[in-house]
Amino acid sequence: MKLSLEKIKEFNSSSAQIHQDELNHISGRLINDGFEVNELIKKIRGFQIAVPSWALGAGGTRFGRFGIGGEPRNLEEKLEDIGLLKSLTQKTDSVSLHIPWDIPSDYTAIKSLADELGISFDAMNSNTFQDYGQKESYKLGSLGNAKKLVRDQAVAHNIEVIEIGKKLGSKGLTVWLADGSNFPGQSSLRNALQWTQESLEEIYKSMPLDWKLLLEYKPYEPNFYHTIIPDWGTSSLLCKSLGDRAKVLVDLGHHLPNTNIEQIVATLMYQDMLAGFHFNDSKYGDDDLTTGSIKPYQLFLIFCELVSGSEDGAQAWESISWMIDASHNTKDPLEDLMQALEIISISYTKALLVDRKKLTNCQLEGDVVGAQECLQDAFQRDVRPLVREARLQNGGASDPILMYRKLAVRNHLIKDRGADSRSTGL
Ligand code: LRH
Ligand code: MN
Numbered sequence: 001m002k003l004s005l006e007k008i009k010e011f012n013s014s015s016a017q018i019h020q021d022e023l024n025h026i027s028g029r030l031i032n033d034g035f036e037v038n039e040l041i042k043k044i045r046g047f048q049i050a051v052p053s054w055a056l057g058a059g060g061t062r063f064g065r066f067g068i069g070g071e072p073r074n075l076e077e078k079l080e081d082i083g084l085l086k087s088l089t090q091k092t093d094s095v096s097l098h099i100p101w102d103i104p105s106d107y108t109a110i111k112s113l114a115d116e117l118g119i120s121f122d123a124m125n126s127n128t129f130q131d132y133g134q135k136e137s138y139k140l141g142s143l144g145n146a147k148k149l150v151r152d153q154a155v156a157h158n159i160e161v162i163e164i165g166k167k168l169g170s171k172g173l174t175v176w177l178a179d180g181s182n183f184p185g186q187s188s189l190r191n192a193l194q195w196t197q198e199s200l201e202e203i204y205k206s207m208p209l210d211w212k213l214l215l216e217y218k219p220y221e222p223n224f225y226h227t228i229i230p231d232w233g234t235s236s237l238l239c240k241s242l243g244d245r246a247k248v249l250v251d252l253g254h255h256l257p258n259t260n261i262e263q264i265v266a267t268l269m270y271q272d273m274l275a276g277f278h279f280n281d282s283k284y285g286d287d288d289l290t291t292g293s294i295k296p297y298q299l300f301l302i303f304c305e306l307v308s309g310s311e312d313g314a315q316a317w318e319s320i321s322w323m324i325d326a327s328h329n330t331k332d333p334l335e336d337l338m339q340a341l342e343i344i345s346i347s348y349t350k351a352l353l354v355d356r357k358k359l360t361n362c363q364l365e366g367d368v369v370g371a372q373e374c375l376q377d378a379f380q381r382d383v384r385p386l387v388r389e390a391r392l393q394n395g396g397a398s399d400p401i402l403m404y405r406k407l408a409v410r411n412h413l414i415k416d417r418g419a420d421s422r423s424t425g426l
Contacts, residue, residue, distance in 0.1 A: 001080070001412050003087040005395055011406070012398045019398055022385040029381075035353065037386070044349055044390035049279070049341055050094040050122035050323040053102045056081050056334070057423025059288065059327030068332055070413025071423040075102050076113060078423065081413075083117035085334060088403060090394030091341040094122040096174070096323050099161045100132050101424040107167050114168075123172030123214055123276075123321055124165035128154040128179075129222070141179040143199035144192040144228045151199050158203045166208065172275075172321065173207060174249060175200070176216035180223030180230075189226060196228050197238055204242040214249040214275035214321060215239050219256050221286055232264045236273050247275035251325055252299075253286040254278075262301040269309035276321025279344055288327035290336050292343030299343065300379050303351035311356070327426055332410055338400045345387045353378040 027037045056078050057071035072078040075097075082095050095114075104110040114120065128142030134153060140146070142154035162173055179196065181187040204213055217235040220227055229235050232248050239246035248268050255261055268274040281287070281294040292299045310317040322344075328336045355374055362370035388398055397403040404410075 001084055001409055008397050011403045015398050023389050026385050040352055041390045045394050047348055048093045050096045051082050051092050052325050053078050053095050053097045054425030055326050057425055059329050059426050067420055069419040070410055070417045071421045073421045079113050082119055088397045088400035089338055089341050090391050090396035094120045096122045098125040121168040121170040123174045124161050124170050125174045126158045126161040144179040144196035151195055155199050155202045159206045172212045172214055174214040177229055178222050180227035181225045182223055183225050192228050200242055213246040216249040216251055218254040247273050249275045251278035253280050253282040253288055262305045265302050265305045269315040272315045274315055274320055278323055278325030280326045291340040299347040300350050303347045307351045335401055346383055349383040349386055350378050353381055
């Protein structure tokens with residue numbers, strides 16, 4: 001379903017005055033406090049987030065999956081849905097593909113459709129955590145499997161994913177390994193790590209020189225005793241052994257309860273080792289819930305580290321990849337993604353409003369309350385008019401979800417694709 005700029009302009013006209021009043025109000029306050037409002041809006045406009053190809057249909061758990069209807073049945077329809085998200089939010093201009101779920105049947109056609117929709121291909125994701133007809137099973141691991149035959153097959157798969165990405169113009173490979181064990185004694189913990197390192201070396205050597213490897217860690221699931229790459233330290237250790245184009249991917253859901261993720265981000269930026277993010281949120285485990293829906297203050301604190309780390313030159317903002325990785329069990333996937341894109345923009349904008357000079361002084365003087373008040377001042381600001389203005393200046397809808405519902409897009413998708421169409425993915 002395509003949305004014309006005219007249609008969006010027409011929709012926006014009904015709330016233009018309210019928006020202008022709200023924007024004038026916060027702009028007045030910010031100018032008083034010494035902020036460059038146009039500079040802020042320029043930064044928000046330029047901040048684009050990749051959408052995962054596997055999160056455009058209803059996700060599920062082992063207890064069941066509830067279809068949403070009108071789900072994209074192939075890569076073309078996935079790109080169309082991302083094109084729709086782009087038109088409404090002007091916050092996403094790229095897709096992260098997962099192989100073999102998204103192997104293009106016609107590269108030329110896919111590339112021209114993506115060009116037409118203004119979508120590029122972000123990091124590619126390999127998949128050695130499922131069996132999809134390959135010769136050797138990944139049941140007991142892949143790059144770290146005790147059997148060399150399985151390791152070689154997994155390496156070959158990653159090299160195949162790189163070849164697919166090269167044809168689409170991608171510049172990155174994300175490797176997440178489910179590899180591990182469910183019981184003590186099942187695996188040789190040291191050998192499994194060594195085999196994984198050797199396999200990653202093969203993959204790294206096969207990557208074009210302008211590509212980066214994003215190594216994703218996860219403490220548990222689907223293995224529940226050990227995971228070969230369980231944390232940022234192990235991922236960082238492996239990346240450093242590979243070379244400076246290998247860095248650590250932080251999936252917000254891949255942490256044990258109460259982990260200080262913003263500190264992990266600060267530590268990785270300190271070493272210029274942060275590859276990027278898989279944004280989502282969670283209450284307990286890898287719940288893949290809507291970003292910022294459970295712990296919005298943590299997301300804000302993470303962006304505070306990202307803004308200060310890039311402003312202080314610890315790591316370049318441009319070198320970091322921004323992607324959502326979520327699974328939608330009870331929401332319309334497109335509405336969930338629009339919510340996530342909004343809260344990510346809001347968290348970034350609030351982090352830009354931290355008075356860093358005042359904060360640094362408080363930190364140096366040991367003014368603990370003063371320091372926290374600097375963060376609270378920024379976090380408590382309602383920046384939605386700024387985020388909306390950035391979206392409007394990019395040609396988006398003033399309220400993407402409201403417009404999506406007003407146009408009954410999901411009903412149209414169900415009519416076109418059927419009530420039980422199913423998208424590839426988790
Ligand atoms: C693993 C993960 C990984 C993807 C998968 C879909 O939990 O976060 O990033 O490959 O989800
Ligand atoms: Mn992930």
